[in-house]
Amino acid sequence: MALTLTPFLYPTLLRPRPRPLSISKAFGAATCRCSSSATKTVNGLPRSRLNPAPDDYSAPSFADIAQLTLSAGRGGSGCISFQREAYLPDGPPNGGDGGAGGSVYIQAAHGETSLHKLARRRFVRAGRGKHGQGSAKGGSRGEDVIITVPVGTIVRELDRQDPAADEAVTIAAWKSAQKQRRKELQQAPVPVAKPVEDEGGKEHVGERKRRQAEQWVDEQDADLELDDPQRQKWLLYPGMSKSEMKSASFPRLPTRTRLLQQPPSPVYLDLSRPTPAPILLAAGGIGGLGNPHFTSRDHPRPLFATKGEEAVSMTVALELKLLADVGLVGLPNAGKSTLLRALTNSRTRVGSWAFTTLQPNIGTVVLDKYSGRPAIQMQPKTPRHPLAPHATPTEPAAEARTRFTVADIPGLIEGAHLDRGLGIAFLRHVERAGLLAFVVDLAAGNAVRALDALWREVGLYAQMRDDEERDREVDSRVDWNLASDVAHGPLNLGPGLAEEPTSSPALHIAGKPWFVVATKADLPGTQDNFANLKAYLERVKSGTVPHPSGVDGAWTKNCAAIPVSAINGQGVDRIVHWAVGLLDE
Numbered sequence: 001m002a003l004t005l006t007p008f009l010y011p012t013l014l015r016p017r018p019r020p021l022s023i024s025k026a027f028g029a030a031t032c033r034c035s036s037s038a039t040k041t042v043n044g045l046p047r048s049r050l051n052p053a054p055d056d057y058s059a060p061s062f063a064d065i066a067q068l069t070l071s072a073g074r075g076g077s078g079c080i081s082f083q084r085e086a087y088l089p090d091g092p093p094n095g096g097d098g099g100a101g102g103s104v105y106i107q108a109a110h111g112e113t114s115l116h117k118l119a120r121r122r123f124v125r126a127g128r129g130k131h132g133q134g135s136a137k138g139g140s141r142g143e144d145v146i147i148t149v150p151v152g153t154i155v156r157e158l159d160r161q162d163p164a165a166d167e168a169v170t171i172a173a174w175k176s177a178q179k180q181r182r183k184e185l186q187q188a189p190v191p192v193a194k195p196v197e198d199e200g201g202k203e204h205v206g207e208r209k210r211r212q213a214e215q216w217v218d219e220q221d222a223d224l225e226l227d228d229p230q231r232q233k234w235l236l237y238p239g240m241s242k243s244e245m246k247s248a249s250f251p252r253l254p255t256r257t258r259l260l261q262q263p264p265s266p267v268y269l270d271l272s273r274p275t276p277a278p279i280l281l282a283a284g285g286i287g288g289l290g291n292p293h294f295t296s297r298d299h300p301r302p303l304f305a306t307k308g309e310e311a312v313s314m315t316v317a318l319e320l321k322l323l324a325d326v327g328l329v330g331l332p333n334a335g336k337s338t339l340l341r342a343l344t345n346s347r348t349r350v351g352s353w354a355f356t357t358l359q360p361n362i363g364t365v366v367l368d369k370y371s372g373r374p375a376i377q378m379q380p381k382t383p384r385h386p387l388a389p390h391a392t393p394t395e396p397a398a399e400a401r402t403r404f405t406v407a408d409i410p411g412l413i414e415g416a417h418l419d420r421g422l423g424i425a426f427l428r429h430v431e432r433a434g435l436l437a438f439v440v441d442l443a444a445g446n447a448v449r450a451l452d453a454l455w456r457e458v459g460l461y462a463q464m465r466d467d468e469e470r471d472r473e474v475d476s477r478v479d480w481n482l483a484s485d486v487a488h489g490p491l492n493l494g495p496g497l498a499e500e501p502t503s504s505p506a507l508h509i510a511g512k513p514w515f516v517v518a519t520k521a522d523l524p525g526t527q528d529n530f531a532n533l534k535a536y537l538e539r540v541k542s543g544t545v546p547h548p549s550g551v552d553g554a555w556t557k558n559c560a561a562i563p564v565s566a567i568n569g570q571g572v573d574r575i576v577h578w579a580v581g582l583l584d585e
């Protein structure tokens with residue numbers, strides 16, 4: 001019986017065992033499988049840094065948008081306490097004040113390259129102020145939070161809850177309603193009460209009526225006082241009964257001066273340069289006052305203190321527009337990433353299929369004597385391009401340029417402005433580039449047509465952005481001149497930023513200098529294509545043919561096409577020289 005059921009109960013026991021493999025054999029098989037993918041040739045060419053295998057790349061985490069909910073810390077409440085010592089059972093009030101809540105600041109710094117950490121974080125909370133304590137101990141301040149973002153980030157406020165501002169509005173509304181009601185009460189007929197017998201006989205009727213009216217108005221006033229929204233700001237002694245709490249009378253609330261003013265809504269910051277000091281986004285609530293503040297003849301032993309203020313919370317959208325000197329724009333598979341590898345030390349992914357690159361990559365071209373590239377003297381520019389990266393007002397005019405940055409973005413396809421392919425989301429990263437390099441594959445059909453298609457997409461994107469920028473409120477932009485006036489908004493902007501031009505942010509992509517990089521020139525049969533492209537650019541330069549974007553006044557001064565074979569690293573130095581020439585123009 002047992003014998004017959006064994007195959008059903010324990011089928012594995014009877015399965016033929018695989019023959020044990022010797023370690024050396026197994027290893028050999030594994031290396032064999034590996035070696036098929038790790039061939040020494042890729043694309044029919046020897047494997048190299050410029051012709052890497054598809055899996056030879058580094059992909060740092062990257063995000064160019066993030067939405068954050070920022071909450072400043074609320075203030076700590078004041079304390080109600082009295083000194084009590086031996087032989088001094090009823091000492092004077094000694095409640096400490098509450099600490100102010102922490103604030104949320106933002107700062108743009110070099111070294112940050114992506115918003116991915118913030119995109120994952122989503123909530124940023126500053127610390128709350130601690131409550132005051134007895135023996136006149138003040139509460140400690142809440143911890144401030146500084147959000148560090150890459151240079152080139154735009155901060156846009158989407159939503160805000162400001163309890164302090166809402167409260168001020170409620171109080172103002174209540175005050176005006178109270179005023180109105182008082183006026184009405186004084187004009188309204190007083191309810192007639194029965195005549196009261198006076199000691200000395202009948203009271204004078206007019207006198208009695210007046211007294212009744214006053215008494216009635218006072219009663220009504222007391223009712224009004226009870227629904228005063230400012231009563232909510234008081235913190236009462238916990239030992240008080242409910243009826244005591246209801247009928248408690250309070251002194252006038254002291255007016256408080258704020259150290260930090262909440263920036264007006266909506267916040268819009270274009271952090272296109274490193275900020276020398278953090279900029280305030282959400283100010284922490286002020287701390288409440290302890291009971292010693294309210295000692296007076298009417299209240300020698302105040303059983304109340306004030307609560308800490310609720311703090312602002314807001315939702316902001318962060319958008320990163322990378323700041324590169326040169327932006328590479330091209331169709332998918334044109335060879336942009338290979339060109340970036342050839343120009344810089346980048347290890348961006350290269351593959352012989354469309355959309356290998358899925359996120360922007362920035363590389364730095366180092367112009368130093370060690371790489372064989374001469375340090376190029378930078379020409380002083382007057383006036384300086386307002387969006388020129390790396391140019392700070394403190395920068396000496398004719399400093400030798402030692403490096404420039406190149407941005408490689410995912411390929412564009414026709415209809416990208418309609419969000420086809422990877423869409424135009426990535427064009428924002430070349431929007432601020434000083435210079436555009438159109439990468440055209442000479443082996444992939446008519447180069448002129450490819451260039452036209454690229455420019456059409458870029459032109460349509462530029463138009464779209466211009467419309468967006470125009471719609472945006474101009475006055476909501478950051479006022480870089482606020483450094484001197486603390487009372488009006490963002491703080492801590494250094495004097496160096498005061499000369500920031502506040503002109504329209506309209507981005508004229510078509511007005512930027514550009515050139516064409518004709519890649520894959522090593523492939524056979526590409527000469528004619530290049531000759532056609534060159535002739536076309538000559539015509540654009542002379543004005544016989546309109547600018548390929550179709551935008552009036554676009555840059556046509558020195559359109560050039562540079563043939564390169566990025567995969568072999570040939571012709572790449574010419575690009576460096578040409579780019580530096582145009583950047584310093």
Ligand SMILES: Nc1nc2c(ncn2[C@@H]2O[C@H](COP(=O)(O)OP(=O)(O)OP(=O)(O)O)[C@@H](O)[C@H]2O)c(=O)[nH]1
Nearest residue numbers: 333334335336337338351352355356357411566567
């Ligand atoms: N023969 C030759 N092949 C090249 C050259 N440059 C790039 N390639 C090849 O073209 C293919 C695409 O190159 P990529 O650099 O990934 O192209 P890309 O424009 O970055 O592509 P996407 O990221 O998809 O937009 C790869 O197989 C490269 O090896 C070149 O100068 N000559």
Ligand SMILES: [Mg+2]
Nearest residue numbers: 336337356357
């Ligand atoms: Mg690529």
